[in-house]
Amino acid sequence: MKRRAPLVAAIVGVALVSLVVLFATAPSGKDADTSQSVVGKLAPQLTGTTADGSKVDLDDYRGKWVVVNFFATWCPPCVKEHPELVKFSQRDGQIAQVVSVAFDDPASKIKEFFAERGGDWPVLIDDTTASSLDYAVVKLPESFLIDPQGNVAQKLEGGITAAELDKIITSKS
């Protein structure tokens, strides 16, 4: 009887180690292709209505660099980065386009925000939930640099600067 305890412990131990090896090396199933990053892939579709009622489609800007900026007027880092986007838009408007997506703001707030702080690029406001999820946005502000072929070249988390955007575009051009 005394000799059985180590034997049982050994069997259980071997079984446990075997299971660890088995499951660690097993294929991960149907969700293996899941990826939270859109970088390097064709940019998810982005269409919608702006604060002034006009329609916007990301595909219309094919051939230019596009900065898709997810923001909210109630988000302090978004407010802080806004002057940089204004600067970038004014300086690099020939080669790049800024398109903002309001995360959770009514049209009146957006109009007020842009009237106060400048910027005349399109801002999508209606039903932006699907777009935010397609781009896997987590924390505002988040921006996605789309190359002229329509692929996501880089994801930028947090506030961005015009100089940073210029540098990335130059390095990827």
Next chain:
Amino acid sequence: MTVAEAPAPKHPVRQKWWWWLLMVAVVVGVIAVAARPAPQTGASDQRRFALSAQLKCLQCVGESVGASQAPLAVKFRQEIDRQMRQGKTNDEILNYFAQRYGRQVLETPPATGWGSLVWIAPVLATAAAVMMLTMTFRRRRGKNGAAPSSEDVALVTAALADRRDAGAAPK
């Protein structure tokens, strides 16, 4: 002076068993009610709660989408609502989020790869514990379970006879 003895319970052993049975019935009943499956179709609140409880709030610490009021959690719930109305299955809805945010958005660990250990380890640990307990009890019974001697038997027989006589004596 005589001290009045408290009357012995009529069926002490049987009463214990009834209590155990009742407790088991209550536990099984509670588990059965709590574990009943959430609705798989429709756009009910119950189904939305069940689905949102299976998604992590990525803007929070230790909260599910169902329990959070963070802006992203609100958007997740809006999307769940939209997809429920479109007639999507639970798997389709959860896969939609997993494909965008990765598997880590799911509260339920996957049943494959390393994540499966979360499911298997407790079963193995319980099995090992039961085996060890069984072996320990068997060993103890082996040590203490020697047949009683004739003196022991005589002692117990005498004690039982005394007890019977005392119970039969007039008070």
